[in-house]
Amino acid sequence: MELSELERQRAEKAARLQEAGVAPYPHRSHRTHTTVQAIAAYEAAVAADAAAPRVTVAGRVVSMRDMGRLMFAHIEDSSDRLQLFIRSNELGEDAFTLAKRTIDLGDFVEASGTMVRTRTGEISVQTETVVMLAKAITPLPIPKEVEDESGAITRFSAFADVEERYRQRYADLAVNREVRDIFRVRSRMITALRAWLDNHDYLEVETPILQPIYGGAAARPFTTYHNQLKQNLYLRISFELYLKRLLVGMYERVYEIGRDFRNEGVSYKHNPEFTQLEFYCAYTDLFGIMETVEQMLAYAAEATLGSRQITFGENTVDLTPPFRRVTLRDAIRQATDIDYVAFPTSDSLRQEMRQRGFNAASDASWGHLVDTLLGEAEPDLIQPTFVHDYPVEISPLAKQKPDDPTHVERFEMFIGGMEMGNAFTELNDPFEQEQRFMQQGRAYEAGDEEAQPMDEDYLQAMMFGMPPNGGFGLGIDRLAMLFTDHRSIRDVLLYPHLRQRDQ
């Protein structure tokens, strides 16, 4: 390890401790109270007119004010901050000097003493012993901050470099408490979704991440190789086909929460690996799924945030059922004035789009052009909206509408101007499914790299009989963006993908 000047100074302090017979990295802590518990214990003692409690607290040193033979410091644990009131009177001359000379901002320490209120009124630990728990060598960019009467915190030169925050998330989390809260909300949200599904007789399952054939979504996969089997494998792009096989196996309600991988661009709403929730339910259809999703999301919002109204940027999103329903045709008509049904070939639709000033790639299929048009409508879909009835060309796993075989029973759900989920009345006719796969194969031959490959085993499963069912896939990261009011998927991923940097 090559140490910087500041790191070298701190390493010397660790050595100084060792010389004084004190371990800079002792094995154990003897904490009796979290900072929140210590404060609560003091307030309870005051209320009961009892003696102030003795505590041992532990945490990271986040501020220090050296007054000579007296010093103030704040430590922070995962519950809160607490002031240490450290005097040579209590510690004794030698211990006080050692503490002063060896403790830096960022160190983990443990302090024992009696709870007191200082002259300015702050509840503190009147420290009798202070022990190093873990010496920090690299200085953390711990900002100075001031809290006003309303509790609002003003930060001075906070650690804010976005790239460094993502690359060294541990440092970001260590110094930016509000970042820690993002991932607490994310965790509570997933817990709530899981609880809702568990309480509605859904079985949580785990299906393969390494797959011999990828499928279930329109995306390019990551490819890997199994050395011993001498076989190419793909990282899954969705769980869909494996979950629906389980309905053949007589489970009626299944779900999985896990990671999907798509070999595509990185953006504020795309990461190469992302978390997905998919569930499938037998004996229901697209419209049953809509109601299920409404109930599940309303519950998740309430359980996570205590409200169905969610602040997202300048908007307030209301997750109270029912959600708005609009056909894809109407949504696109409203946003672009184009009725794509009137332009049933890629050439005619492309011409119409270009005439009206929209971008239309020359090599795009008709289905992709419709998808491009939907992109025009997307930013305005702020309140929860089920956009339903999709062209069959871009929906090879969904069942056709009984009265219109050019369209399928499918919806995409939009909230906050983002696509959040995708659902079908699932196709369970093996002969029709085979035709759809073959059509996808032709699309692939024509250059559509996102077309879905034939999956013989999936067809075999369906040949045994698959009950009618509906299914739904939800982008967990995007829902987390909504729940935490963040605009970039990177803000809700602990370790977002970044390009590798030299050194």
Added chain:
RNA sequence: GGGUCGUUAGCUCAGUCUGGCAGAGCAGGGGCCUUUUAAGCCCAGGGCCACAGGUUCGAAUCCUGUACGACCCA
């Protein structure tokens, strides 16, 4: 993939337009201080100005390219 902007001390940033000794606050080091909370005061440090090349007597600054990132567009 294209465009715009950014990269200067451990952190947050000036300095770049108009080329001329590398700056501030915080953090760190030495000293003073027994009720502070962005504590205060005194002293002395700390730099591959992202990287490579070019122009120039002289480049953090101008030009070209590269890397990484942010935002916008596709």
